[in-house]
Amino acid sequence: MATDTSIGEEIYQSTTEHPDPVDAEIEGEVPQWLKGDLLRVGPGKFEWGNMSYNHWFDGDAILNRFSIENGNVKFSSRFLRSRSYLESEKNNRIVFSQFGTNAPPDPCKNIFSRFFSYFTMGEMTDNCNVNIVKMKGENYASTETTRMWKIDKESLDSLDPVDFGKKLSGPRSWLAHPHYDQDGNYYNISTSYIKRQNEIYKVPPAKTEKEDNISGLEMISSFPCKDGPTYYHSFGMTENYFIFIQTSVSFSNPIGMLFMKLMDWTYVDFLKFNPKLKSSFYVIDRKTGKVGGRFLAQPFMCFHQVNGYETDKEIVFDMCGYPDGSIIQSLYLSELRKGIKPEVHPPELRRYHLPLEKIDLRNPPTLLLDTNSDGLDYDLIFTGLELPRINYEENNGKDYNFVYGNGLSHKSGAFSNLYKVDVKTKETKSWDIDNCYPSEPVFIPHPNAKREDDGVVLSAVIGVRGQKSFLLVLNGEDMTEVARAYIPVKLIPLIHGEFL
């Protein structure tokens, strides 16, 4: 009999692809109005030849498609044919360095080229295994480098590589979590490591069918990294402001990054949580790109913002925060396969209050956030929620009530729950079934929805210990099961997805 702690060992493994769509067996009734493709992406292959990746975020990307029409569901999957994947396949070894794995120099090169290759940072990976994003009406797999891959949402073919870095100078980050406005503009934040500044970019919607993938790319704001570059994974966008989240996880030794190959260091090795470095929220005016204020907070680590909106007095900003950076180390495969250590803090759904009256575009202040009676500079809404999703089209940047997310099981190292939390009343509803490990919940509103939570929640559920995997359809209001679509293929944990 398997123990709980071996569940991580069972599910964090490489998978195979199933390019030909297979029918799912339906239990319950998938609503007739629900039509489209849930596309998900994540790490799907962890070994090449006799080499293995170290960190969960390193695995080569696989795409999963759940195609829904007339109450039926079809499943297919394909590896992203990135250069990382194709070169590793051709050479039967890991060719590109990833987040937590350093690729060794090519053994076929002569001794001098191998020696000098130790002193280069190497080409940034195009292994887009983090999110599915939309730009100019096309769909892309994305990661945290400037590379993306245009994908065909039906065949899951890897169509076209995109590199924002070709139009921008120097090594830089890029987020897998952009924002979109009602006009179809794409917004993202990048940190230039050379200029030591954060930059906000906009890509407008396509005007013609044949225009370049990133034509119209425009920098709309820039401001210095006052405390040096830090790690961040998402940002906020309200009606009038962008919210940049400076976490307390910083690059500990930027000069050392030049020698990372020689020292066999990876990007993760440079990310250090600095308990002395205050985290902060930069509030940036969307019209002018000017910083209007910087609000200092107690040190935290954050992957995901949830939502932010303006009231008369303040910007309400909700995010999933951690009091330290231990979560990053806990995502090494060797750790995840054992479960997650009890001392790793669960993510907290936090509400921060950024005072609007202090915002001054001509003379932006730097202010410490007030603390409440518990000594915290945020309101704790709920403990244990990650991969937050809201009714984005209707509520991003606006007052809202509901967030859906996953609850983490430390014992198994995987998400074991689905939650719906009312951020105003803190009322919580959950879905939790033995031997079932659900993925990020994606909310799809009913076409004639009158309420924020009128719709369904989709989640790909990994079955263990003989339980079949399935696509779960939940009622968005009460989190009861509407249908299951059993997939004749074993699923593995992926990261993010989008309903298209």
Ligand SMILES: [Fe+2]
């Ligand atoms: Fe993310």
